Amino acid sequence: MKTKFNRWLILFATIFVNICIGAQYAWSVFALPLGKLFGWSGPVLALAFTITFATGPIVMICGGMLLDRKGAKFNIVLGGILWSVGLFLTGFISSPEALYVTFSVIAAVGAGIVYSGSIANTNKFFPDKRGLAVGLNAAGYGSGAMIVAPIASSLIISYGVLNTFKILGVAFLVIIMLCTLVIKSAPPGYKPEGWEPPAIAGKPGGSDKDWKQMLRDPLWYVMACMFAIAAMAGLMILAHASPIGQTMFKLEPQVAALYVSLIALFNMAGRVCFGFLSDRIGRPNTLSIMFALGAGMLFLLSNTTSSFMFGLAGAGIGACFGGAQAVFPSLVAENYGTKNIGVNYGVTFVAFGIAAYFGPMIAANVAKASNGIYTQAFYFAMILNIIGFVITFVYRLLDKKSKRVTANLSQ
Template sequence: MELTKKRWIILIASCFINLCIGSIYAWSVFAAPMAAYLSGLTGRTLTPGDLAIAFTICNSVGPITMISGGWINDRFGPKKVILVGGILFGGGMILSSFATSVGFLVFAYGIVLGLGTGMVYGCTISNSIKFFPDKRGLVGGVTTAAYGLSSVIIPPVANVLISNSGVTSAFMIIGIAFLLIICVASFFIEKCPADFTPSGWTPSAVQLARSPREDKNWKGMLASPIFYVMILLLISGAFAGLMCTSQASPIAQKMVGLSAAAATTVVSILALFNTGGRILAGYISDKIGRINTLAITSLLSVAGLIMLYFSGENNVGTFYMGISMIGLSFGSLMGVFPGFTADQFGAKNNSVNYGIMFIGFALAGYFGPSIMRNVYSADGSYQRAFVIAAVCGLTGFILTFVYKWAVKYQNKSVNNNHKVTV
């Protein structure tokens, strides 16, 4: 089959795989029942906040295997990397069902599952983007949207499983199902040839302008000052999204007074806007540019955090609007960044380059939930955490202008050097 047609099958398989690994965003649904389960076993009173360390570490270790898996992917193809990553991911979920302590849960969910997530996520997205140089932003949005869509689908399913069979059985059932889906789907994945160009496609002037003068490897990327602006922008933008995603259900219950069932709906709404933002922003960024899209999402995040700040038991509507804007902003950021990285440093080494860039996401995944947990422990409310996240959002907005200046300065230097050489 011609690769131009076959790439769509590869994209669909990648989306199914990402749908499975995106279930980490449904963590807040598991947190409360797992805390209650472990409290009964250990005799200690554990809260969802005490278990948030598992989610934090899960996000933090992902770049390790994104980078190493990306290196293997660039040399041997993504199929084997995704297969091994799928075994780690499903195995981590299954192992979580045997947890009898916070430490074991951190090992199973935080480390094993987290390492598997990084291996799979980096390969599916980078490989798909290489197959679609004509729709880089949209495909980056679609593949990351599948990742986010999981938290729309999984929370109600997990809630039913937890209610009927208990939280450990829910981990076991979901783990086995996802292990099988990822492993089967991995056989439909192929490596994109280095010289691949879709049949009948000619790059437009705008696409040629976005293309880098040369493909940079990780050393070349780290030598560029623009990389540091981009990773700071990623940290600033992801901070609020990961902070709220990690404890969306507890926030809804403690701050607004929603029931556990209603709080599960909040998790799904957050995930729905997260998913929609990835596709919408990916498409829009192909039209107006990645950095302009990121500037808009930064302001949207700040607006959402202001609404959350003023939310309470008498402001349920404000809370829903705020959480929806956070989801939309966070999804937009994650949908744009894979293509943004490829635009700046080239698609050839994007598996490794995006893995390194993803360290920014991991840092946000560590500090965001940690600050949220510490603020609530100290203040008994979440308001100060929303203020901190809003400052990060404003920082991200400022960084979009720093990026434009840095790119203009870099292009001017390159052109001057070129004139001297000639």
């Protein structure tokens, strides 16, 4: 007898879990209080954010392997425990090295294991609405900072930054464990009732490929370049949003935290809107729009002293960054199938890791050399987005060529 699943309820619970681990993106709210408490410099603090996301590819690959063996629910339980424990332990740190171990390794590994399971499971449960569903799932992750930033800012004022980490660690553990009571793993070959897959879906009939076959495809390297570029500007802003607001636009800490929430709101909205749009006009066309918008917002950010324009530009950049988190998992699934999506997306996430390493550190070092001014970093990211826009046309050409070869072979 065929088991029926309420996939929307599972997605809803997964979104709540991702809101918890999405608190990673609220890092800039914690950075300045930690710096003031311990006297740590901007680059020292930026390294915590960099390590957090630079380890992502390894974690995502390992999480994908766990997913294949144990299922999505196992990933979310294990990852949720590690994430929460890592945050709680961060409340006891007294050195940068301890911060890197607790927040940037233990907590980050947990978050990555959760995310790899949630993204893969959503791809499998929603083959008919992949862009929208993955976008909603990723929106939970992106909205974490929007929800957590003002809460954390208030907790820091009332209880101090270290106690805030302890409080959040306990709260997140309770929420995640409750959500896992609802979450189920998608069965192999799951199809929604009444839906049949198209005869040809994406590359070679949408056939499943493992990571070794994927790496032999030239199209993957183009896709990885686009992913790295799409992530770079967003990570620059997300890692430094609060310091940018305070140093360049003279905002008070709590007001800067609200701007962090605004950027996170559009990060979340971008995941849903661009994911939905990519279902309608295609992933490459959506990426072209995102790169063009991102370049324009970075140009605006580089040439304004207005806090309103800072919010506008930050919102646009956040939306484009969020859109990438919805579009690229869907692109990997369409090109290489869903059977190995956990590991395949983990390998593709290497591109995100590269962006996570270079983006925040470039911005931190530019600001240190320019008395808190990030303008040169913004121009650098703007040029990368222009390059990304051009690469989308290369992707289209290679994709068409691949489909022609496949069609000829099948005749």
